[in-house]
Amino acid sequence: MTSHSIRHGSDREVFVVYGALLVLLAATVGLAQVNFGWGNYWVAVCIASLKSLLILLYFMQVRRSRSLIGLFAFGTLLWLGILFGFIFADFTTRT
Amino acid sequence: MLRSDGPAGAGVTMELRQQPFPVDDHPDEQYVTLTQQQETAELGMWLFLATEFLFFGAFFAAYLVYRYLHSRAFELASERMDLVAGTINTGVLLTSSFTMALAVASVERHETRRVGRFLLCTIGLGIVFLGIKGMEYFHKFTERLIPFAGWDFAPGGATRAGEMAFFNLYFLMTGIHAVHMIIGIGLLSWITLAIWLGHLRRRAATVVHNVGLYWHFVDLVWVFLFPFFYLVGAH
Numbered sequence: 001m002t003s004h005s006i007r008h009g010s011d012r013e014v015f016v017v018y019g020a021l022l023v024l025l026a027a028t029v030g031l032a033q034v035n036f037g038w039g040n041y042w043v044a045v046c047i048a049s050l051k052s053l054l055i056l057l058y059f060m061q062v063r064r065s066r067s068l069i070g071l072f073a074f075g076t077l078l079w080l081g082i083l084f085g086f087i088f089a090d091f092t093t094r095t
Numbered sequence: 096m097l098r099s100d101g102p103a104g105a106g107v108t109m110e111l112r113q114q115p116f117p118v119d120d121h122p123d124e125q126y127v128t129l130t131q132q133q134e135t136a137e138l139g140m141w142l143f144l145a146t147e148f149l150f151f152g153a154f155f156a157a158y159l160v161y162r163y164l165h166s167r168a169f170e171l172a173s174e175r176m177d178l179v180a181g182t183i184n185t186g187v188l189l190t191s192s193f194t195m196a197l198a199v200a201s202v203e204r205h206e207t208r209r210v211g212r213f214l215l216c217t218i219g220l221g222i223v224f225l226g227i228k229g230m231e232y233f234h235k236f237t238e239r240l241i242p243f244a245g246w247d248f249a250p251g252g253a254t255r256a257g258e259m260a261f262f263n264l265y266f267l268m269t270g271i272h273a274v275h276m277i278i279g280i281g282l283l284s285w286i287t288l289a290i291w292l293g294h295l296r297r298r299a300a301t302v303v304h305n306v307g308l309y310w311h312f313v314d315l316v317w318v319f320l321f322p323f324f325y326l327v328g329a330h
Binding site for chain 1 (some may be wrong): 134137138141142144145148149152153156159160163164178182185186189190192193195196197199200304307308311312314315318319321322323326327328
């Protein structure tokens with residue numbers, strides 16, 4: 001075996017993901033022109049989450065890595081969830 | 096198979112930077128396999144990135160609190176943002192992640208020259224981003240939208256406090272993001288120089304990959320910063 005890199009790079013995948021990210025950028029700016037009220041926030045957050053999922057899985061190669069990396073990458077969401085959860089539980093329920 | 100010669104023949108007379116990356120055959124002594132060593136380095140970077148997620152996460156939590164409390168003010172303040180500059184900047188940063196991913200793919204295929212070019216593109220795009228950001232900051236100054244103590248803050252009325260909160264968060268979060276960009280550009284410059292000078296021969300794939308992880312993370316943070324500051328409410 002002559003090559004010892006963890007994984008082999010694929011250019012085509014990089015191009016496809018980049019194209020998808022640009023499309024999502026256009027979508028998020030375009031949809032922001034329409035008034036959905038509070039829906040605007042959720043549309044923006046959903047599209048941003050989709051973009052970050054693409055970046056995480058493909059550019060940061062979480063998809064091709066071992067599960068422990070995935071645990072670190074997405075496990076952080078658990079801790080963020082605790083942070084956001086308790087903060088919102090507090091101030092949104094103050095009388 | 097270790098290639099120490101290039102097309103010119105005897106490796107000794109060839110310039111360092113034109114030699115291909117040598118294949119790294121042995122791990123350092125505390126590792127069993129090379130794959131284990133590479134994965135350990137990668138995991139170390141991910142652990143650091145996890146702390147960075149929490150670091151930025153706290154700022155986003157603060158943002159969401161103030162947005163909830165001053166939703167109308169945040170919409171008004173967001174309309175004062177330069178959407179064109181923000182959109183272009185997002186495109187610039189996504190493209191820099193694209194060139195970074197191409198650099199990582201190239202280094203895994205041991206393509207010395209292409210790696211250097213892609214890294215330089217990434218650095219260039221990072222500098223463009225910072226330039227546009229600096230221009231935006233300057234415009235905030237001329238439009239009197241800087242909410243710091245002792246500064247003249249233009250917006251008045253009932254939403255003034257909320258708009259001040261928005262711009263405080265804007266400068267804080269994009270400022271810290273810009274610091275991370277500068278650090279990222281520094282790291283990229285270091286590895287580009289190291290690869291060019293032939294210093295990063297054995298560990299090139301791992302190092303480029305890990306710096307790439309940091310850079311993608313900085314891009315990821317901006318992916319959330321952009322809608323939260325530029326796309327609040329409808330435009």
